[in-house]
Amino acid sequence: MNVIFMALIAAGLLFWLAPLVRRLLDRLSGIERNQRVSVLITSLILRGVAVGLMAMLWLGLNEFRQTVPATTKARVDVLLDLSESLVHADAPDLETYLRNADRLTDQIVSDLGVPAEVNRRVFAKGSRSVGSFNAAAAAIADIGGDSTDLSAVIAETLATGAGSPAQAIVLMTDGLTTRQGARDDTQITQVLQLLAGGRVPVLVVPQPGEPGFRLAKPDDPRFIIGDDQSLSLLSQGDLEDPLIATPIDLAIKPQDEQRVAYLGALQGDKVQDLFRFTCLDGDPAGTAAIIIDERVDAVSCTPLILDQEGEGSFVQMTVKLDNNPEPVPDTRFAEPRLPDTVQSRMVPTMATPQVLWLDGGAQPIALIETIIEELNWNIERVVPSDLPRRTGIDATQPLDLFDYDLILMTDFAPGEIGDGLTQQAILGEIEDFVQRGGGLFIAGGDETFGVKGYAATPVARVLPVNVEPKGSSGDPKLLAVGVLDVSASLFYEEATMDRAVRYIVESFAPLSDGSLVRVFGFSDEVHELVPLDTFQGVEDLENQIRDSLALLAEEFERRRLIGLQPEGIDIYDALAETRRSLVMAEEAGFELPDERRVLIIADGGDADTGAYLSWKVDEDGIFQRDTAPSLAARLNSDDDFIINGIAMAYGETSLPDIYEVLNSRDPSLRQRAGIASEGFNNLFSVAEAGGGIAYLDRFQIPIGQLARRMISYKDERIDDPQFNTRHRFLYDLPAQEMGLGAINGYSILSARDEARFIMGQQDYQPEQGRPLDLALWTDWVLKREPDSSAEGFIERAAVGGRVSVLGTSLRDGGQDNALTANAIFQVALARAFAWATRTNPRDAIELSLTRDARNEVLLALEHRSIDPFAPTGFSVELYGYEEAETDLAEGSTRARGTLINQFELIGSESRWTGNLGSIRDLPEVFELVISGTGTDRQGRSRGFQKPGVVRPAYLHLATEPLALDAGANLVALQAIARASGGVVLDPANLQVPGALVQLEQSGTRDRVWDLTWALVLLILIALVADYLIREYLSEAEA
């Protein structure tokens, strides 16, 4: 190796120095050549360069390295939706859609502000890359427009973009994901999962789906999918009609002049007998012709009321615009002459609600029967004695709650439902029923909401109210002190005094066991009525009070004879006496409860005459002004007493509505109200300072409320400082003409957070939408605004929910002035029932029949059941159908035609599909019968059948039918944008955020120059130069 090296080095040296060697040899040999030194030196340099370069090559020094800034490009994938909900190959404006897409693409990419590599892709069922969208029209046929597989195209795009320095997706779609011609919302979820994390931002350009892009004939009217129609638009008269279906909205290209369209509902042969509808801007109910005014682009026909007494449960809807409005066209459209201008869809009808009435009363309640009859619902009344044979393992007629939409419970106490196990089982079923969407209405009294009522049962969990029974052992013990004004002005008013005693008794009724009770009378001195002792129950309390009052009456009579009858109540001293109860309890060895309440009942006649004594002098002789309110405040803050008061109005009855008083010409009424108000003011300041509230003796005091305040007000006050005003008695009491019966201590029904009041909900406006599911009915929330008519009152106040509770019995005899006889109340109750039925029909079948591109009729079935009904199979039967020549007699049914075809649907759970075969093989009209089988929650087999008449000629081609005209699914699109960290762009006003796509441009890279060939070239040049110099010299020598 070394020898070779040495040889090579020697060769190199020899080559380099060859001219010099030659010169030396010439010198030595004496040859004289005419060669200049400059040539020699040049030759040496050239050869040296050549040898040096060869050495560099040999040593591998043939690279040049350089550090330069790195530049990258973002990958932008533009995805354009070409599904049928957006475009149609035959649509006149398709070119515009595609051109727009290209224009938007260019604009967005340039607005992104980063160097980008743009990939265009169109998608629907499948997807394809395109160079430009303008040229993508041909792709429509290939990618399958009847579905939109957004999740697939997103997944594909993300996969191909992996590894690129940055990627963004521009998504032009309506967000209506479909699969096999039906909506498929699960795709959105998948897309969100794919995009979660925001690594690849998606810039969404919503496409609303203009008719010009996607309809071959955009001028024709077409259906718009409307929202489910709730009952909120019902007017009173609508309650006569039993069935409600999805409303039909129509989109119409604005017409130059007034035109007429025909809406058809084909079910059997008669249009007008089947349905009635009212279209905005159109005719009133009862005709199929719709007047379309100039420049109207949408007509809403709602509600559409279908009569199930017809021949089937499905109605095929058709619509057609009459292009020749003169003369006045046919009044019906049962026989369209131009089938291909007609679109159709199937609408489901709602089953007649089934009502289960659990009634604890001996006789049915007439009002309920009337309402149900007017609603034309089916009702089954079950009384407690029926239960043994309807429930339990040995039931002969088992009661399945899920056969019903609404359960009414009236005066149906838990005690009526058998022993503990059966009771818990049934109540648990009711809870389950409500949890799964069933409606519940409970009206009852003490037994329902009281001690042995529904508190602590499963039912209580679904009620919109807090059921706090009196005397339940869980309640805290209280020290309750009742202060009864026994001054002459009240004591000698027998009716007033009686009412006052009842107020005390009923307010104290909910006291828990072990509570301490004291009631004393007060005028200017104390009269112990019920000495401080543990609570022995309401009856005992009332007896003690009444006995003591009888004794007091004798004493007062004696005093009256010497002119010393009791005078006005001295509230200050009464409060001081109240405080002494604590000493008394201590003295008697009672354990002092932490919760302490005072209820002062006084009249306004001469309240606080002893106010002259509301000052004291302390032991140092210092004068101190003191007032009853400040003493009350100390009682509240130092001793934890909460002071409530009731200001009595003397007279036979409590005061009527304040407006009635103001408008009354009866001076004695006004006088009563005035005197009582004065006392009320006095009492109110004391009660408010004492942390409580005062009520005026007006109508029937919401004693349940008061009673509840007596037991649990303190915490509530802490939770909600506004509690006082909300329950201020003056504002929320029912008018007396409502005839509300006396309310007992049971109605301790406060609304839960979610609950609203059905009636008297303040400030409710219909545009706030459907009221909440839970609603509270108590008999004190009825309210009449002074400025609203009876109808207006209903309109504004009739707010209901799925679960309603009425805190009073409906068994009030129905006399003229009774609650149940009140028209307003009746309508409100009917509405409560209506709302209490399920929002979705039970076992609803939404059926869509579509004609696909091969002209085969496809059937898709959406089974919606809120019951725990599990379908195991659906079968379809097709029968021949003939128009009846004469009207059928009442009650008779048409005989079914011959069986044409029969097959099973394919699918599972809620979605089932089938193929009826080519439209050419189907008769012009046939009857479709769908039978479903499945099991209910008890595992019992259940089934149902729904028929409908179909005219396949009216079926339009398979498209994305259910998504048409719904517009872009903005909610989904926004979710996609949000999840991916992108934005939703407005196509009309593109505002692309600049910093959306970030490219890392701050990095550097090495640039390497390969110098091998350059060196070789230089060697050659050097050699050639050397050669040329020699040749030159040779010539010169020559």
Added chain:
Amino acid sequence: MRRHALRTLLTAVAMTLAGWSGTTGTAAAQAFDPQDPYRRVFLDMMLTFTSAAEVSDDWSEDWDSIRAARDLQEELRLCGTFYRRDLINHLLKIMGEVKEDPEVLSGIADIVRASIAFSNMNEDLGKFSLEAVSDDILARTDIQGLIDLMTRYFGLEDQYHGNLWFGEALIPRGLAPQRLSLDLYPKAEFLVGDIQKYMSFAESAFGSNFLDWPITAAMRAGRDDLAQRLQSDYDRTKPTNITKLLFLETPTAQAAHCQGLLQGVRDRLMEQENLTAKAEAETTGVRFASWTLLLCGQFADSRRSARKMGWERMSRSCGFNRETSNVTDFYNAILSGSYLATEQRKNGELLRSAFTLEEIVAEVRQVLYLDSFTGLGHINIVVDEDIELYMTHLHGMTPELRVVQGLLEEARGNTSLAVDAWRAALTEDELHERWVITLQAWVNARSSRVNLLSAEES
């Protein structure tokens, strides 16, 4: 001169209007003010007026004086009573008559100044002011009338010291009005002065219809013979008199006499159609009902009656027919309340009795405060006569009464007597524990200014 007349006319109109509206205004609505129960501001206004008039050349042309006069009229309208009205009207009348006479004006101002000094319990300054007024002026009929109305006002407003000192200053000079020298001054001696000095009037004062005080005064002065004699006179004119009870030794005899007394009360009530406490309070007879009931042992009713009357009077404290006996009512309620507490204790309602006693003690503090505005004008008669003569004689001494007695003695400055009373109450060892503790604290501190158990404490 014409301008002068016009101003006089205006003044007259203003005063007339003020006086006129006084009869129809809101006097009854004026609430009782415990911080100025006698509405002393009235006297200060008088002085403002008379002082301003004194320094002006012609007060009917001096706006300060006129304004002060108008304020006085306004005060009369707000809180007019018959004796204030008489007094002010008389004052304005003589002020108008003597407006040209500075000496008389100055004399009037001095008399008013003396009155204010007396009502502020400043004996020396008041007497000094009176000495500055010459005999000539004092002897004028109109000035005599002024003094008469002023002392009547003092008498009705319980300002016994004022009358005492007016009497002491004027009687030696022979310049006291007749009512002062024969009625108001002796009464003041009896109530707040020297009982011995009163004795000289005992047989002549008040006339024969009002013999209670001479009799009890004689008893207090140790002149039982005189008392006996007066009582027998009294019995002759009015068989159902109260002081007779003091001479009846046996409970049976007392009870029998009480029957008569109470029947008298009832008879008076039965005359009234409307048997309300209000109607009762409007009859002077009923004023004594609480006292009668107390003497006759009907403590609960007595307390009720007394308290009711106290409220009634306070509620119309500025009425035209106002009477300022609410201090007496308080004392009566306290005395009957103390026996009520005793009764309750003996009935086994130990706690209720303690509460009642707490109320009474609070009331004692209140009444001492009110009474301090009259220089404790009532306390002597309550302690020395009501308790000493009547209560102990008729109902005996009880621990509860000793508590009250101690508080009153303490207020009179007899601390050792007070402590003795409380200690005596403790030794009887029957009171509720709450009061045993309190009294021990009082005895230890030698003062009731220790409050362990206020009515509100628990």
